[in-house]
Every structure is written in structure tokens, then in C-alpha cells.
Amino acid sequence: MDLDAMKEWIASGNDEAMESAWMAAAEAEQPVAPADAAAVLAALVEADRADQAEALGWAMLEERKVRDKPGEALKLAQALAQAVPASAELRDGVLELYRLLYGAHEHFEALLRASDLMGGSPPRRAFATLDLCLRIGPGAYLANRFHNQVLQVKRYDAALGEYELEDLSGGTLNVEPRKLADEFALIGETDFRVLSRRDPRRVREAFQADPAAVLIGICQAHDGSIDAARLKDELVPRYLSADEWGGWWNRARTAAKRSDKLTLEGRNPITVVYHPEGRSLEDELAGAAASARTPLDLLAVLRTYAREARQRKTEPRADFAGRLTAALADQARSFAAARPADALAAALALAEAATMRLPPAALPAEPPSPEAMLAAASDPVRLAAALGDESLWSAAVDALARRPDAPRHLASLLDATPARRLDKIAALLRQAGHAEAVSAAAAAALADPLGHLEICLWLWSDSPEVPRAAAGRLEVLTRLLKLLQDLEIDPTLGVDNRREIQRQVRTVLAGRNCAGFREVVASVDEAMASILKTRIERGAGLASTARDEMLRILRESFFQLFAKAKIDPWLDESVIWTTPAGLSRYEADYRHLVDVLIPANSRAIGAAAEHGDLSENSEWKFAVEQRREFQARQAKIQDELARARVLHRDDVPADHVGIGSRVTLRRTEGTGEVTLTILGPWDTDVRRHVYSYQTGLAGGILGLRVGQKATLRIDDAEAEYEIVSLATAEGL
Secondary structure: OOHHHHHHHHOOHHHHHHHHHHHHHHOOOOOOOOHHHHHHHHHHHHOOOHHHHHHHHHHHHHHHHHHOOHHHHHHHHHHHHHOOOOOOHHHHHHHHHHHHHOOOOOOOHHHHHHHOOOOOOOOOHHHHHHHOEEEEEEEEEEEEEOOOHHHHHEEEEOOOOOOEEEEEEOEEEEEEHHHHHHEEEEEEEEOOHHHHHHHHHHHHHHHHHHHHHHHHHHOOOOOEEHHHHHHHHHHOOOOOHHHHHHHHHHHHHHHHHHHOOEEEEEEOOOEEEEEEOOOOOOHHHHHHHHHOOOOOHHHHHHHHHHHHHHHOOOOOOOHHHHHHHHHHHHHHHOOOOOOOOHHHHHHHHHHHOOOOOOOOOOOOEEEEOOOHHHHHHHEEEEEHHHOOOHHHHHHHHHHHOOOOOHHHHHHHHHHHOOOHHHHHEEEEEEOOHHHHHHHHHHHHHHHHOOOOHHHHHHHHHHOOOOOOOOOHHHHHHHHHHHHHHHHOHHHHOOOOOOOHHHHHHHHHHHHHHHHHHHHHHHHHHHHHHHHHHHHHOOOOOOOEEEEEEHHHHHHEEEEEEEOOOOOOOOOOOOOOOEOOHHHHHHHHHHHHHHHHHHHHHHHHHHHHHHOOHHHHHHHHHHHHHHHHHHHHHHHHHHHHHHHHHEEEEOOOOOOOOOOOOEEEEOOOOOOOOEEEEEEOOOOHHHHOEEEEOOOOHHOOOOOOOOOEEEEEEOOOEEEEEEEEEEEEEEEE
């Protein structure tokens, strides 16, 4: 029945079309929706055509009484009578069905009179009275809709026309049928309101023994559902302490997932929903199955279906699993030309579904196999590499490995595979007798870590498939540390995802609490340990926590490297000391030179060259000279950055003036004091009395102790100063 069309015909006066559609619905095999039928009659009543509405209602009811079950016919009759409340004929039709269904009830006639169905009572109220009273008997439980009151029916006194009820909180109550229907609703004996009043001890036991039963009872007490926040308010602290709530709620959610009468919906908060008739596993997954579009979506539903069926020990249904596998088969065929990666995913998903012990689908045609798809592909390596799902990718690689030309494809796949998957490729190549392909890939990765990053990261792992003869841990470590440094100080590398690469390298180096680095340190001599120490101290690209941990590990095995140097640090020309902030500023200067000044100079040279004769072109000569200056400056900065060593608090001596010292001086003649800070050349700030350790002023006091004196030129005035106190520079 097209409700909108019916209403339009009523409004336009097209009775022929409206009545024809009405009778077609009345005579149809499928049931009529009571709400739709009532809406049509209500539209007629509103248009002052109540007689026509009554006649059509009666005609439909006569037809449906023959076709529908009595219970379904009664619901339709009630809806029709409520739409035409003045119709005595429709009320007669309702009464006839009530007699058919409940005529044998002991108090039917008395309850019929009490409902006033055939009198002046509104149909809705009369039906509510009969529907409730004809369903209850001694022992039934009722809950007041307006008060927190639960009653149990003792008996119906036909002479007085009243129900005698016991209040579970104490006392009795007598209520006539219509008031009972107005104020009370029938509830089950498992309803939490009943259990908590009738048998509190049983409720407390159920919290531990059967959380699902508790949830069902509480949902029954809250119109079928309750969210986690309201649930907690109801149970804590009356039944559970605040400390017990979290553990119980975790168990309850697990129980709800395994119950066919409960579902968990939504998030923050989760809502528990009760299904009186129960929900099958197929019902629970119907929504996910209907919305599944891609091969991975369909496979995810199949995986859940198979797993839950095993856990619940239920037999999977062929129709449900068949619809999903049929959809995958269709995608494997239809996607082959335009979307080969999805087609391959569908074929692989079908192969996995065949291992799940699900009822097989009756497919109209056999879909192409994964092997056939890979054989037909122009680039099977790219096709396999595009698979995001781990198990499907693994199955595709197995299919590739079964090809006669498998070694060639597997070797190509090495450079198209994330580090976490390379174990499988390496193992298959080794089994095929082509382990040299892995060694060759390892050598290429060490020669160009940035170009073969995933292989380089894999070489650092502790996998037994890594060819250690071709890529020792020490060599991999030095390549990764250099890559970090290059990414940090050389913007000319032209890497778009610089930060992500740095994050990946830092993660693998620090993984397993620097276990790989510990193995390297245990295998090197002091000379190599010294080289590692210098590279780590420069810290380019390393997280401070990882750098500190690596230095600590080195210190455990090579303490002598961290003892005082044989020459004073400020005299060591192989090192330029700096603070992290100073290093950052100098690196920023370098980036500005490389990213801004040099490109601008190149453009200037090109523009000047367009002016003609270069021998007389002063602009071109100036630009070329500037390029030489920039190139020399770039080389100088690169050299200095390579020698940079970040100053840490532990590097600052406590007993004499050193790099990183904050020195308070007092003039020997007079009372004036001045405080100087000695840092690196990239930290100089004369206005704040921060000087480079390479200056003559700093050289005059470096190495001196408290109480010693020196003649210094400070603020353009030369005088003798005595060292009063020493401290560590601020910020270290």
C-alpha cells in the first residue's frame, strides 16, 4: 500500500483509484501494516468522510480475518477502530476477535464490561485494559509507570471488579481494571525490579555467576535498554563498590557479546540493548554484511561470522555465508579489468573463506583463482604489494612462490615490501635456493639506505633471515646513524617525508630498549666505540632519550672514553662544542643558505646570462662570484656541523673554568663583579656576557680555579680579576 498515493487520492477526490488500491491491499497475500491502514482511514475521517472510512475498514477487516492469524487480525482491527472511533461496526469486529482469542478466559465477560469497549470509552483505553487484563493472572508482576512501585497479582475479584495486588515493598492494593491499565505495565519475573525486591540475595549471586542475566533484568526495567553511565549509577554503590565496577563491567560486556538476547551499541557510553525474542548471530551481523562493499569488508564479516560461530558452538547458515562468498566471487570476476588489485583481494578472500568451515555457496560460475590472476597480470609484483591485509598479502606471495619464475618476482618484491613482511620473502628465496638475492638487496640497501629504507630497517632486526655475512649489525648501525645526520643537516636530499623517515629510524634503533645497540657495543673494540660515541654525541636526528641511553650503554663497557680528555677540550680542534640551541641556530643558517640563498643565486645567474655578452655582463660576474662565496660557505658549514658536539651538563667541570662554565669575577682593585658564561661559537651573545670558548677573553680564564687571578679586557677596560665562584651555564 502506497500511503502517500492514497492520501493524495483522498485529497483530490479520486475515490476510484483509492478504493481500488485499498481492496487490492486487503486481498493481497502479504499482511497489511496496521499503521498504514489506520492512516488512510484517519485521512478520510479528517476529510469528513467517516462513513466511507467505516465501510472500507469493515471491508478490509472481513478480508483479513480470513487471510491472517487471529492475533494479527486483532492488531489490524484495533488500528482501524482507533482511526474511526465512532464506528460501532469496527468495535464489533474487534470484540469478535477478542472472543475468538480470549473467550475461554474465566473473567472475560467481567473484564469486557470493565473495559467499556462497547460503551463510550475511547477505543485506545478499552484495548489497553483488555490487552493487559486478559494476559495477567495470579503471580504476574506489574510495575507502576509513574512511581518506583512493583506489585504482584494475587487474584481478581469479579464481584467487586478489582484486582488484589501485593506491593513487593510491603502492603496490598486493590485496583479496578481500567486504572490498572492506565498506571501499570506487565513485567517478567526476571526483571531487575522484581529480583531486587523479591530476592536480593539471588541478585547479588547473579552479579558473579551470570552477568548477562543481570543485564537482561536491568534492561527489562528500563524499556529494553540502558547505557553504561546510567547502569553504573544504578549499581554503584548499592550492589557493587566503585573499585569493583570496572572489573564487573568488563565481564558483563563479554557476557553480553555471547548472549543471543543482548547487543552492545554505540560508544561513550555503550548502550546495552535487550532483545526479548533473541537475536541470532546472523541478525547481529546483518548490518555489517549489508554495508560491506569492498573485498576486505566482506572478508571481515566472514571472519567474524566463522569465529563467533565456533565460540557460540552454533552451525553457520549456508544462506548467510553464501551471500557473502557470492559477492566476493562476483567482485573477483567483475573487477578483473578495471580494478585488478581488488579483484585479486576478492579471489584471495574466497580462498581464505574456503578454510573457515563455512557452508559453501552455490556459485553460477567458478571465479578466477589468485594464481590465474597473478599469471595474467603485467606486473604481478606491484599487484601483490598493493594488498593491505596481512593474511591476503601472505597468500598472494605464496601464490607467486608457486610460479616457475618465482625467484625473479620475489627478488623484485624485496624493494616493494615493508620491513615487517620481509622475513617471509627472504625465507621463500632461501627455500628456493636464491639466498644470494637477499644478500644483493642487503648490499644495495647499505650503499643507499635512503633509497632502500625498508630493507635497511629490516637488516637491523634480529630476524634469523637477515644475511649477517652481507650486513653486520655494526655496519647497519653506522649507516642508520649517518642517514639520521644527513637528513637533519642536509636539506638538499630532497626528501618529502623527512620527519617520518627519521621517526622510523629512531624507533628501530631504540627498539627493545636498545637491545641491538647493546649487541654492537659488546662486539666492538675501543677505537670503534670512540667513533660511535662521537657520532651519537653529535645527536643529529636522535631523540634525546635514545641518545642518552646509548651513551649510558657505551659508558658501561668503555668507561675510559668518558674520562677527562688528554688535552683540554677547548684545545681540541677536531671538535666544535655547542649547545642544542646553538646547533639549531647554525643548522637554520645552513638551511637558509641552501634552501633560499643558493637557489636565488642560481636564478640570478640564469637571468643575467639572458642579457647577452657575458664578458661585459657585470651582473653575471657578480652572481658567479657570489656563487663561489656561497659554495665556500656551504662547505665550511658542512665541515663545522660534522665536527659539532653537543654540550651536556656532565661535560662541564666543577673544579675549574671550562666550556659551559658560568664564572663570577671580582676586580682585585675595587668591588665591581661581573659574571661571564663560556659556551660555543654559535652561542655567543656579548650583550649578555656569553662568550665563545675560542675567544681570547675565554682563553684567559679557561682552566683556572676559584681564587686564581687573570688580567682580562672586559667592556673595553683592562683590569685584574679574581675568580669568585663557578657554576654550570643556565639551560644545560
